[in-house]
Amino acid sequence: MIQFEAADDRRFWFYNSMHFPEPMSCFDMVTAEAAYCALGAANTRVHCLPTTLGIDHRIINGRVYIGGNAVTDPAQVERRTAEFHKRAFYYYENWERLYTAWKQKMLALIGEAQALPAPQLPEFEPLEHVHAGRGIASNHFLLDVYQKTLEGYFRMWHHHFEFLLLGYGAYLTFFAFCKRAFPEISDQTVARMVAGIEAEIFRPDEELRRLARRAVELRVDATFRDGVPAETIIRSLQQVGPPGEEWLKELATSRDPWFNINVGDGFYHYHRSWNDDLSMPFAGLPGYIARVKAGESLERPLKKLQEERRRLIAEHRELLGTEEERTAYDQMIALAHRVFPYVEGHKFYCEHWYTNLFFNKIREFGVLLAAHGFFADTEDVFHLTHYELEAAIIDLMNSWSTGAAPRGPAHWPKIVAERRAALGVWAKHATPPALGPVPDVIDDPAIVMLWGITRDSLDRWLLADGERESDEIRGFAASNGVVEGTARVVKSVEEIGRLGKGDILVCQITNPTWAPIFQKIAGAVSDIGGSMSHAAIVAREFGLPAVVGTGTATSRIKDGQRIRVDGGRGIVTLL
Amino acid sequence: MSCISWFADVGLQDRPHVGGKGGSLGELQRAAIAVPPGFVVRTGAFEGFLAAREAEAPVRARIEALDADDLTAVAACSAAVRRRFEASPLADDVAEEIRNAHARLGGPHGLTPVAVRSSATTEDAIGASFAGLQDTYLWVRDAAEALRMVRRCWGSLYSVESICYRRSRGLPEGAVSMAVVVQTMVDARTAGVMFTRSPTTGDRSVVVIEGAWGLGSAVVGGEVTPDRWVVGKITGEVSVRDISDKRIRHAPAIGGGIETVAVEDASRRVPCVNDEELQRLRTIARQVERHYGCAQDVEWAIERASAEVLLLQSRPETVWSAKDSAPVARAAENPISHVMSIFGGRR
Numbered sequence: 001m002i003q004f005e006a007a008d009d010r011r012f013w014f015y016n017s018m019h020f021p022e023p024m025s026c027f028d029m030v031t032a033e034a035a036y037c038a039l040g041a042a043n044t045r046v047h048c049l050p051t052t053l054g055i056d057h058r059i060i061n062g063r064v065y066i067g068g069n070a071v072t073d074p075a076q077v078e079r080r081t082a083e084f085h086k087r088a089f090y091y092y093e094n095w096e097r098l099y100t101a102w103k104q105k106m107l108a109l110i111g112e113a114q115a116l117p118a119p120q121l122p123e124f125e126p127l128e129h130v131h132a133g134r135g136i137a138s139n140h141f142l143l144d145v146y147q148k149t150l151e152g153y154f155r156m157w158h159h160h161f162e163f164l165l166l167g168y169g170a171y172l173t174f175f176a177f178c179k180r181a182f183p184e185i186s187d188q189t190v191a192r193m194v195a196g197i198e199a200e201i202f203r204p205d206e207e208l209r210r211l212a213r214r215a216v217e218l219r220v221d222a223t224f225r226d227g228v229p230a231e232t233i234i235r236s237l238q239q240v241g242p243p244g245e246e247w248l249k250e251l252a253t254s255r256d257p258w259f260n261i262n263v264g265d266g267f268y269h270y271h272r273s274w275n276d277d278l279s280m281p282f283a284g285l286p287g288y289i290a291r292v293k294a295g296e297s298l299e300r301p302l303k304k305l306q307e308e309r310r311r312l313i314a315e316h317r318e319l320l321g322t323e324e325e326r327t328a329y330d331q332m333i334a335l336a337h338r339v340f341p342y343v344e345g346h347k348f349y350c351e352h353w354y355t356n357l358f359f360n361k362i363r364e365f366g367v368l369l370a371a372h373g374f375f376a377d378t379e380d381v382f383h384l385t386h387y388e389l390e391a392a393i394i395d396l397m398n399s400w401s402t403g404a405a406p407r408g409p410a411h412w413p414k415i416v417a418e419r420r421a422a423l424g425v426w427a428k429h430a431t432p433p434a435l436g437p438v439p440d441v442i443d444d445p446a447i448v449m450l451w452g453i454t455r456d457s458l459d460r461w462l463l464a465d466g467e468r469e470s471d472e473i474r475g476f477a478a479s480n481g482v483v484e485g486t487a488r489v490v491k492s493v494e495e496i497g498r499l500g501k502g503d504i505l506v507c508q509i510t511n512p513t514w515a516p517i518f519q520k521i522a523g524a525v526s527d528i529g530g531s532m533s534h535a536a537i538v539a540r541e542f543g544l545p546a547v548v549g550t551g552t553a554t555s556r557i558k559d560g561q562r563i564r565v566d567g568g569r570g571i572v573t574l575l
Numbered sequence: 576m577s578c579i580s581w582f583a584d585v586g587l588q589d590r591p592h593v594g595g596k597g598g599s600l601g602e603l604q605r606a607a608i609a610v611p612p613g614f615v616v617r618t619g620a621f622e623g624f625l626a627a628r629e630a631e632a633p634v635r636a637r638i639e640a641l642d643a644d645d646l647t648a649v650a651a652c653s654a655a656v657r658r659r660f661e662a663s664p665l666a667d668d669v670a671e672e673i674r675n676a677h678a679r680l681g682g683p684h685g686l687t688p689v690a691v692r693s694s695a696t697t698e699d700a701i702g703a704s705f706a707g708l709q710d711t712y713l714w715v716r717d718a719a720e721a722l723r724m725v726r727r728c729w730g731s732l733y734s735v736e737s738i739c740y741r742r743s744r745g746l747p748e749g750a751v752s753m754a755v756v757v758q759t760m761v762d763a764r765t766a767g768v769m770f771t772r773s774p775t776t777g778d779r780s781v782v783v784i785e786g787a788w789g790l791g792s793a794v795v796g797g798e799v800t801p802d803r804w805v806v807g808k809i810t811g812e813v814s815v816r817d818i819s820d821k822r823i824r825h826a827p828a829i830g831g832g833i834e835t836v837a838v839e840d841a842s843r844r845v846p847c848v849n850d851e852e853l854q855r856l857r858t859i860a861r862q863v864e865r866h867y868g869c870a871q872d873v874e875w876a877i878e879r880a881s882a883e884v885l886l887l888q889s890r891p892e893t894v895w896s897a898k899d900s901a902p903v904a905r906a907a908e909n910p911i912s913h914v915m916s917i918f919g920g921r922r
Binding site for chain 1: 773776777778779780781805807808809810812813814815899902903904905906907909910911913914915916917918919920
């Protein structure tokens with residue numbers, strides 16, 4: 001991993017709090033390394049973005065800082081523009097075909113990862129391997145599986161960025177047009193004109209609603225009560241005979257693949273998936289079941305949503321001043337609609353499904369290494385970098401082959417303990433939003449697109465300290481409406497049980513996995529996220545006032561405090 | 576020919592005879608938008624009245640001879656003309672017709688207060704924001720008073736500001752005439768103005784609504800800082816809510832006319848329009864804009880008893896319409912090339 005060095009002081013860096021809100025453990029930094037390797041390749045070498053190359057990253061105390069590499073030489077820009085036309089334009093023109101192929105590639109990659117066996121070291125090589133003349137012993141497959149796991153993860157990120165910048169670019173082209181034509185239009189309104197109605201991102205919650213309906217139909221709904229652990233519910237269902245078994249079959253259908261979403265954004269090993277921890281989806285079931293029993297259908301009103309989107313598009317078009325502008329509008333929104341299924345859909349395959357498989361495979365190595373005395377806890381494996389982990393695995397392979405003790409058990413526990421302590425300390429450090437000389441303008445399209453960072457937003461962050469005196473916290477207006485209520489500052493998913501009806505959720509990051517509890521709460525505030533983030537889209541569907549991207553909400557709002565959320569203006573007031 | 580027209584019988588094309596305000600109110604009523612009922616004293620009545628005055632001593636010729644920069648002369652001439660107008664009686668047939676119409680408007684007892692409003696033929700035209708130069712008289716209690724106010728409105732065509740406005744632009748006096756609107760006075764709980772295009776950014780996707788307690792004259796005259804809302808024209812989202820300290824309101828005075836009274840403490844910082852009313856205003860704003868086919872400045876009132884929204888005036892927005900020039904974006908031969916606005920860097 002690339003640590004910050006003295007020479008880096010001369011460059012401008014900003015803290016990527018959007019993807020890395022907490023200090024990273026050593027292994028998790030692979031997410032930065034793999035992602036920036038692929039992002040840079042797509043920008044610099046594949047599509048040849050005219051004015052920007054890749055994104056550099058540096059690690060300081062577990063925090064990921066990033067900086068762009070602008071292309072400023074006009075001759076270079078011209079050369080790259082010619083290449084961009086040949087490459088990116090081809091993608092736009094053949095988007096549907098290439099995106100269909102992309103999904104096939106991703107499913108194949110997921111299939112490969114699922115096919116990798118669990119790493120194990122038997123005392124004696126299984127007889128059938130010997131008789132089959134396999135000729136390769138089990139210890140070799142540790143390295144093989146590990147390297148394939150890592151290779152697959154790096155490859156996944158190339159797929160991730162194959163379309164991403166082009167997709168965001170087409171969306172932002174339309175977005176910027178709307179902002180020029182309608183200077184006061186809200187980000188949410190533009191997002192609603194483009195957002196898909198049947199995107200993958202809505203599926204997990206839809207599956208949950210379906211399971212609630214099925215529970216009522218099968219008359220097993222009484223089993224689902226607030227505060228009862230998921231395992232207890234599943235055990236009860238196994239005991240009630242056919243209807244219970246039938247519901248569990250339905251659950252299995254939903255889980256594969258739709259419960260492969262993790263409760264974060266895919267950058268931390270401890271943001272587990274619904275499949276790994278059923279407490280999140282199960283927390284939403286009693287509420288949905290109550291609504292089914294009250295006669296609600298819980299079906300998303302697709303027709304109504306489609307009609308609403310069509311109306312927004314047509315009526316804004318009508319407001320434009322000239323036919324010339326209307327034609328340009330039609331062209332831009334058509335392109336935005338073309339790219340948006342990828343923009344919305346890719347996360348499910350990449351950051352959620354594949355990433356869960358990846359971290360769980362590493363977890364299997366953690367189990368094996370812990371069993372051989374390398375760690376006290378299987379999760380300690382995530383305190384090693386991916387280079388160190390390979391060394392530890394080879395150490396174990398070697399000791400299995402020689403029959404002598406590995407070095408690891410004497411080496412790693414002390415390091416792991418130090419690193420765990422460091423993460424605890426770093427988490428308490430204030431993290432400067434930017435380092436180095438602040439540029440006058442930020443017009444690197446990659447940075448503006450992916451992080452929404454402009455000179456204005458930087459100024460806002462840099463002023464955030466001065467704001468502490470006031471009783472207002474500002475963020476992005478994500479979902480309209482004003483609500484007052486009791487703040488519940490929730491740091492992890494385990495705490496969701498503390499949320500009562502009418503509470504306001506205050507958390508670092510919300511994503512679609514939080515949807516089940518959106519039915520319960522009155523509003524949501526997050527540290528991280530933009531107004532076109534999925535959290536914002538889901539909040540809007542629930543008609544829930546939400547302010548995202550405040551930067552400081554979880555540190556400034558006290559649990560139990562009364563707050564007012566103005567989702568239309570992006571302001572949270574401490575009462 | 577009658578010198579009176581009811582709103583239902585006139586529209587924008589009748590402006591040469593009913594003036595800008597009269598034409599606009601008729602047009603709104605035709606578009607099925609609620610306005611307080613009323614009629615227009617057509618320009619013919621003014622022309623007849625003026626002809627009688629010209630017969631006594633020249634009016635228009637004296638005005639045309641004035642220099643807009645010579646304020647002393649303008650003021651002296653204005654005062655003289657207005658004195659003559661107020662001192663001269665209406666022709667009997669005209670007075671009779673207005674009295675009858677007023678009686679119809681005011682019910683069997685003729686007790687409903689009315690507003691008597693100037694409606695010049697040059698006002699409210701696109702490109703010539705002529706509004707506000709002539710007089711309006713509110714809460715006029717009876718027919719005799721209304722007749723007097725009609726003559727005052729006519730006289731206000733010769734206010735110092737109006738004369739200067741016309742002289743400085745060289746408008747011939749013969750091209751300017753004056754109708755007068757007489758309509759039921761709205762007992763407004765709340766009133767104000769709205770713009771179907773943001774006055775600050777020119778955005779066509781929002782309706783900006785300003786309002787305060789009581790009659791709209793306090794808002795239009797700038798005597799109170801109104802509450803202000805910005806509402807998405809299409810989405811209905813309220814993106815700005817600026818609730819101000821509304822210290823005063825205009826209320827009907829006991830003896831007729833209006834007076835300024837203090838707003839009771841408990842109401843000063845309370846929004847004077849609720850969310851449901853904001854949405855009704857937005858709907859009306861869209862209806863009006865669609866009907867006219869261009870952005871509008873609108874005066875509105877919410878009646879105290881019925882909570883009904885009534886429009887008092889609508890005229891084309893002039894500031895931003897004049898600024899629109901370069902299109903926001905042009906159609907592209909290859910639609911994909913639009914992305915270069917993002918990827919191509921600053922130019």
